[in-house]
Amino acid sequence: MNTKKVIFRISSIVFLSYCILVFSENQLEIEVRIDPKSTESINIKRRFLSLREIDPKLHLENKSQGFNFSADQNGFINPSGKHKDSDIDIVFLGGSTTECLKVDENLRFPYLTGKILGQKSKLKINTFNASRAGNNSLNSYVKLLNVVVPMRPDYAVVMHNINDLVHLIYTESYWSTSNKYRLMVSSFDSTSYYNHDISSFYKNEYYFPNTIKAIKEVKSSIFKKRAHDNEWINTNDVSNMGDTNQIYADFTSALEIFVHTCIAWDIKPILMTQQNRALTQEDAKHLKNKLAKRGLSLSDFNNIYKRANTIIRNVAQQNKIDLIDLDQKIPKTAKYMKDFVHFNNEGSQLAANIISDALLLKINTTRLLQAK
């Protein structure tokens, strides 16, 4: 047989295989891609309120990174609720800064707080981590009303700031339909934690996912595209930044309903400001480009961020509820945070100590008042 013909046929087979691979890749992409269209523009069968939580009973593991991540039947991140007959139940709500995905399982501050507090108070303390990366205050409110309130915990501790701001800056409303964190979903959407938040490292589970991912990373590095793992990065760009006062007003309202709903159901709400440190060059570079599209500078963003922490303090003060000021108490250094806002192991441990001290004071005060 002619050598040229053999080469031609092999090349044809290789090309055909490549086409099949690309086609299957696209098909898989479509399956997990977030439809950016408004829910109003597609044929809706039914609408639901998105319960953005870790899928109940989900279990992920990464042995090489010593990483273990699982949720119980209520979507609380393990370890949660260790005691059967607890004296005090505390639920933590928030975004990735509370989720602590990359922090060692037993060092995540929601769990560690309960452990330390139990040792110090000699009480059986149950803590529940009800956070999820990307969640804003309204996402947490939905979880509060429909999952947390029925449990009637003693305390609900909430920490939100950057996700709300980025959401409101980029989409102008908590109800925007143009991003994957939207409050309303239809039967066409998947709200699964597996599909959304960890898609960057766990997507295309069939057909050589690791190799495809590696090829993609190489492709990204060649074309200078940075693979972002920050949960707010994929929000759509909107031009013409709206009124920042509206952002503050919406954030205040979202915090207020959290506080007032807790009070209505005899749950003690506790607000926490969000810890932070200086932006790294990489973060700053990316944020700068994104913010520029909204007519904002990094300095503007920093001011809005600081203002949001001030709003948290004001809402706590006006409603006469407890505040834990992590913004002030966590040193703004790389020793405690792996990036702008996310804890590393040391930071999470420090936060657990600060929170448990504050809660111990609260519990002891309550005990004294009850004794009187």
Added chain:
Amino acid sequence: MNKEKAQLFERNPKTTIIVFFVVVSTVILCLSEFYLGQSKTKMIRKGNSRYVDLGEPSPNSHINLKLDTNSSPDLFILNDSLEFETDKNGFIKPSFLKENNNTSIVFLGDGTTANLHLKPEDRFTYLTGKNLQLNTFNAGFPGNDIIHSINRLIGTIIPLKPKYVLLMHTLNDLIILTENGNYWDYEKNQKVKSFESLENENDFSSLLTLKKIRSTLFNQTKEIEETKNQTIKIDTSLIYKNYRSALLTFIAVCKDWHITPILMTQANLLDSTKNISNLLKLSLNNGLTDEEIIAIHRRFNSLIIQTAKSQSIHYIDLDQHLSNQPQYFYNELALKPEGSKYVSTIISDSLSIWINEN
């Protein structure tokens, strides 16, 4: 042996090269996959994605159900068919829409607000808008309780920025709370559901299952009798506390988002009937006597007024205006067109005063 191999290649050079290429490629791919997989996050167990049921009909729908009133008894199913339409926001049509007027009023509630048994133009939600020449929207739906309405408020109504939201919930909350003591454990109408259960769902699951219409009226009556023989201890103080908490939550959500909340008591014929009808009993699987049910309902209405007063918000006492006047009702709760018209007049009169005050 070597000779045989050489012969194989000589005999089928194309096939041999292709097979060799495929085998080598597969081995390389598998090795790279295995190597890369060592640092990858693995899913040990897949979780169940969940959502919160809004208690709304599908938006942009035209629903026409043929019903068998014998096997599907319900206070609000008076004919052998039920037909209604919804708009893009899931509001039951018709909404009264007034051009160049930004003042919107949304009605939240259960079947007594939805009034699907009435002709669209006879529903008080529409008539109120017509009386006031303001935009009105009907966000009631059979089977809903206050928590459904709060979820709907959060998910779909706040972004529409209505000026007023009127809430009327009593009987469904009574049914749910007397059976479970709370709003979330009611098996037939759960708020949090798994996406896996979606296939078996339809818009009317809450309505139909709520009323237990799976069996015949005879069987249901027997079941009621059996339930009555059981001694069920109900903590009424807990029920009242939960009901008040739900009302307070609704008020807080409205106020915090700069919406004016208005509560309405539920008009009924319960007091004038010595015995609760079998139709209503189908919904009540709580072992309570008729007198107890009537007393709890009355107390719920009084809690609405107390809560409104304590929170300094407006309320409309439909119970006081319409209750125990049979000319306005088909049964204990379902309004006749005359009753609906009267309700719209009462609401319009109150709202016009409050709007003018502002």
